[in-house]
Amino acid sequence: MADxxxxxxxxxxxxxxxxxxxxxxxxxxxxxxxxxxxxxxLDICHLIEPQDVHQGAAVFASAVAYLPRAVHLAMVDPLxxxxxxxxxxxxxxxSVLVGPDNGVLSLAWEALGGARTARAVTNAxxxxxRHTGTFRGRDVFSPVVAHVANGRSLDELGPVLxxxxxxxxxxxxxxxxxxxxxxxxxNVDHFGNLSLNVVRSxxxxxxxxxxxxxxxxxxxxxxxxxxxxxxxxxxxxxxxLCEDSFRAVMIAANLGSATAALCVGRGDPVVISRMAxxxxxxxxxxxxxx
Numbered sequence: 001m002a003d004x005x006x007x008x009x010x011x012x013x014x015x016x017x018x019x020x021x022x023x024x025x026x027x028x029x030x031x032x033x034x035x036x037x038x039x040x041x042l043d044i045c046h047l048i049e050p051q052d053v054h055q056g057a058a059v060f061a062s063a064v065a066y067l068p069r070a071v072h073l074a075m076v077d078p079l080x081x082x083x084x085x086x087x088x089x090x091x092x093x094x095s096v097l098v099g100p101d102n103g104v105l106s107l108a109w110e111a112l113g114g115a116r117t118a119r120a121v122t123n124a125x126x127x128x129x130r131h132t133g134t135f136r137g138r139d140v141f142s143p144v145v146a147h148v149a150n151g152r153s154l155d156e157l158g159p160v161l162x163x164x165x166x167x168x169x170x171x172x173x174x175x176x177x178x179x180x181x182x183x184x185x186x187n188v189d190h191f192g193n194l195s196l197n198v199v200r201s202x203x204x205x206x207x208x209x210x211x212x213x214x215x216x217x218x219x220x221x222x223x224x225x226x227x228x229x230x231x232x233x234x235x236x237x238x239x240x241l242c243e244d245s246f247r248a249v250m251i252a253a254n255l256g257s258a259t260a261a262l263c264v265g266r267g268d269p270v271v272i273s274r275m276a277x278x279x280x281x282x283x284x285x286x287x288x289x290x
Contacts, residue, residue, distance in 0.1 A: 008151035009096075012041045015060050016137065017048035018075065022137070028142045035146035047190075051078040052210035055266065057169040058181065058186055061107030063245045064095075064229040072108065074099040075137040075146050077166050086121030086140055088148065088157050088165060096154070098145050100136075102170040115163035121251070122158035146158070170188065174198045176205045180215075180273035185266050186248070192257025193231075196270060203241075207274045214241060216251065217271040219264045225251070226274065241272065 012032060018024035021286055025046050032039055044063050048056045062079060064072060077100045087101040092113020096104045098121070109115040112207035119142065124146050126134075131139035174183040176196050183198040192207075200210075208214050208227060216223045216239075223239065231240040231252035239258060244250035251258045251270070 004189065008252045009069070009071050010040060011068045012036075012039050012065075012149055013044050013067050013070050013072045014046075014075075015044040015048065015056065015063070015073070016046045017056065018046050018052050018137070019050075020046055027174065028073075028137050031138055031142040032146045032149070033141060036149045039146070039149055042070070045277055048076055050264040052076065053078065053102050054169055055187065056104045057107045058171075060104065061111045062187075063110050064108045069094050071098060071145050071148050071232070073141060074104045074108070075141060076100075076102075076104045077136055078102070079134065084167070086136070087118055087146070087161060088121055088154055089118045089163065089166070090116045090154065092116055093207060096148055098141055098148065101167050102165045106166065106168040107171070115166065116122045117154070118161040118163045118166055119154050120158035120161055121158060126152075130193040136268065152236070174202050176202055179206050179273055181206050181208075183249070183270050183272065185264055185268050185270060188259050188266055189244075192253065192259040193244065194251040194258045194264065194270075195244050195246070195248045197252065198270075198272070200243060200249060203249065203272065206272075208254060210274070212277055212278055213275055215275050216241070217273070218262055218268060221262065223262075247256065 029041050045059055053076050056074060060074050071093055084100045084102045089105055089109050090095045091109050095112055097109055101107050121144050125146050128139045128143055156283045173180055181198055181202050183196045185194045186197045187195040210227055212227045212229050213224050216225050225239045225241050226234060230242050231254045234240045234254050236255040239253050242250055251262055
């Protein structure tokens with residue numbers, strides 16, 4: 001059966017490490033718009049740390065569940081002596097992911113129902129006529145995305161690939177050990193909040209529940225922090241443990257930066273431990289007189 005683009009797409013989404021100081025993002029969008037004027041292009045993020053494939057993969061995967069069915073382009077493409085191949089991957093929800101085969105797409109296709117089929121992006125007739133080796137986002141991937149959005153069959157992109165052989169990012173899971181959880185920072189956002197590879201059920205498995213004070217160990221420091229619904233429930237400048245907007249456990253500072261306060265960043269280990277909880281003081285109205 002032919003692998004088609006399901007009669008085209010109205011939406012393209014775009015993630016990259018290109019930044020916003022140069023023309024790279026605008027030029028890529030211009031190439032797509034020239035070839036598919038009907039497209040609506042939705043920018044996910046262009047401030048991925050340069051060449052940081054792991055961060056790109058994590059941010060991409062956190063976003064795609066909230067995006068429309070689309071051709072999703074992810075360009076975090078470190079160049080090397082052996083430049084990795086480009087791939088197009090159709091997913092369970094009917095979207096197509098396009099980008100380098102370096103793992104940047106892999107967490108996203110899992111979030112979209114798995115990789116259904118895959119093609120190498122090798123048909124140079126679909127690229128810009130004068131392509132360079134240093135800007136594949138413009139010369140290779142942007143025109144290919146436009147062709148797919150226009151309804152071009154994925155069969156025309158290049159040879160079939162086995163999805164099981166595509167490069168995958170391996171996410172290190174947290175470990176729950178009796179009354180503490182070993183995790184790590186997986187993302188630092190614009191506000192300095194630290195998202196962990198930990199979810200609320202991990203904390204609950206170690207006996208920590210919402211409202212507790214827990215012990216936080218990282219960067220050689222130990223701090224007692226409250227586990228709250230949001231970091232807005234603690235005084236300004238204080239740290240809290242809570243869930244981020246994607247349901248990951250997060251260390252955040254109210255009106256401050258957790259990464260600056262703790263001197264930790266992405267990839268650093270964090271241990272969260274249960275503490276003995278102080279009993280609540282009785283209210284004056286509950287005390288009995290002498």
